[in-house]
Amino acid sequence: MAKIAVIPGDGIGKEVVNEGVKVLEYLNSTYELGLSFKEFDLGAARYLKYGELVPDNVLNELETFDAIFLGAVGDPAVEPGILEKGILLKLRFYFDQYVNLRPVKLYNDRFSPLKGKGVDEINFTVVRENTEGLYAGIGGFLKKDTPDEIATQEMIASRKGVDRILKYAFEYARKTGGKLTVSDKSNVLTYAHNLWQRAFKAMAQEYSDVETNHYLIDAITMKMVRNPEIFDVIVTCNLFGDIITDLGAELQGGMGLAVSGNINPDTVSMFEPVHGSAPDIAGQNIANPLATILAAGMIVEYLGHEELSAMVDQAVQSSIDNNKVTPDMGGELSTSEVGNHLVKVLKELK
Numbered sequence: 001m002a003k004i005a006v007i008p009g010d011g012i013g014k015e016v017v018n019e020g021v022k023v024l025e026y027l028n029s030t031y032e033l034g035l036s037f038k039e040f041d042l043g044a045a046r047y048l049k050y051g052e053l054v055p056d057n058v059l060n061e062l063e064t065f066d067a068i069f070l071g072a073v074g075d076p077a078v079e080p081g082i083l084e085k086g087i088l089l090k091l092r093f094y095f096d097q098y099v100n101l102r103p104v105k106l107y108n109d110r111f112s113p114l115k116g117k118g119v120d121e122i123n124f125t126v127v128r129e130n131t132e133g134l135y136a137g138i139g140g141f142l143k144k145d146t147p148d149e150i151a152t153q154e155m156i157a158s159r160k161g162v163d164r165i166l167k168y169a170f171e172y173a174r175k176t177g178g179k180l181t182v183s184d185k186s187n188v189l190t191y192a193h194n195l196w197q198r199a200f201k202a203m204a205q206e207y208s209d210v211e212t213n214h215y216l217i218d219a220i221t222m223k224m225v226r227n228p229e230i231f232d233v234i235v236t237c238n239l240f241g242d243i244i245t246d247l248g249a250e251l252q253g254g255m256g257l258a259v260s261g262n263i264n265p266d267t268v269s270m271f272e273p274v275h276g277s278a279p280d281i282a283g284q285n286i287a288n289p290l291a292t293i294l295a296a297g298m299i300v301e302y303l304g305h306e307e308l309s310a311m312v313d314q315a316v317q318s319s320i321d322n323n324k325v326t327p328d329m330g331g332e333l334s335t336s337e338v339g340n341h342l343v344k345v346l347k348e349l350k
């Protein structure tokens with residue numbers, strides 16, 4: 001039994017989550033997974049009507065769930081940042097989701113932005129630290145709004161925080177049989193990333209079966225473009241992870257396929273497409289649901305059904321190979337038709 005909280009959110013979030021839930025419901029009934037779903041109406045409508053983002057009683061209730069399935073939040077009628085900070089970041093911090101898991105997988109050579117690099121070369125996963133680093137929110141102003149103003153923003157690396165993300169990455173590399181690359185700026189950030197280096201080397205001793213290597217962050221951006229095939233799993237800090245995962249999204253063919261897991265195995269984890277609520281195309285049934293469907297696949301994997309997650313991946317592969325996709329990927333299907341097609345392929349794969 002597992003309980004899934006569904007937060008469709010705003011704009012196309014609702015449309016794509018609908019298709020993700022379609023896939024989950026099919027898997028649930030066909031393979032008797034014992035999943036239950038409950039929808040939560042967090043987002044712009046609730047905020048505009050009641051001034052509420054995530055009320056405490058909702059937070060308390062969400063604690064009893066196994067996973068959160070999120071569409072996207074953001075609406076032109078609400079000042080930018082309010083919903084994103086008040087809902088997305090709120091949940092990430094409240095549940096201390098310290099792992100941001102971002103697969104970078106190219107499904108078809110026709111979407112590769114790199115000459116001579118295709119599906120065999122572009123296939124790796126980024127494990128981004130999601131709670132500290134330069135994004136911990138520590139800093140301040142001195143003499144604000146004067147010519148002598150000073151602003152500081154501190155980079156936090158706690159040994160516990162670094163150890164837990166490294167452990168997750170080593171375990172992930174071991175499970176998937178891949179090499180683990182750590183990327184930092186230890187030559188310049190001689191305190192925070194020195195800690196990363198020492199923690200990484202110490203943990204590598206415990207995982208002698210996992211092959212490891214190291215690239216400085218500036219060098220890794222060049223390698224990701226020039227030789228993406230050398231990567232299996234990359235672990236890095238919050239700031240650098242933010243940047244290289246967007247680079248990764250482009251390597252795999254754009255936002256339509258980029259998916260994100262915000263994970264803490266001890267609390268509640270949250271799975272979502274990387275894209276936003278796309279108000280420019282909302283309500284037209286043309287949004288690409290594949291990233292959200294891949295997020296559904298991550299949920300079943302997280303819940304221990306790895307073979308079903310692989311099947312979702314195969315179904316996405318098939319729909320892309322057969323051009324059963326939305327207009328943004330060059331196809332002619334609507335959002336709901338892609339979802340229906342996915343379920344049809346899953347039935348054939350049974």
Ligand code: NAI
Pocket residue numbers: 012016071072073074075076080081084088255256272273274275276277278279280281286287288289328
């Ligand atoms: P966006 O990702 O919503 O859209 C950027 C462009 O990509 C738009 O032209 C959109 O039509 C297109 N696009 C995005 N997802 C698509 C899909 N599934 N299928 C086809 N086309 C797609 O980013 P934007 O426009 O900067 O932000 C819109 C709103 O979403 C803002 O309020 C922003 O704050 C919010 N946002 C929320 C996120 C989240 O909830 N995780 C992440 C990013 C933005």
Ligand code: MG
Pocket residue numbers: 242243246
């Ligand atoms: Mg980003």
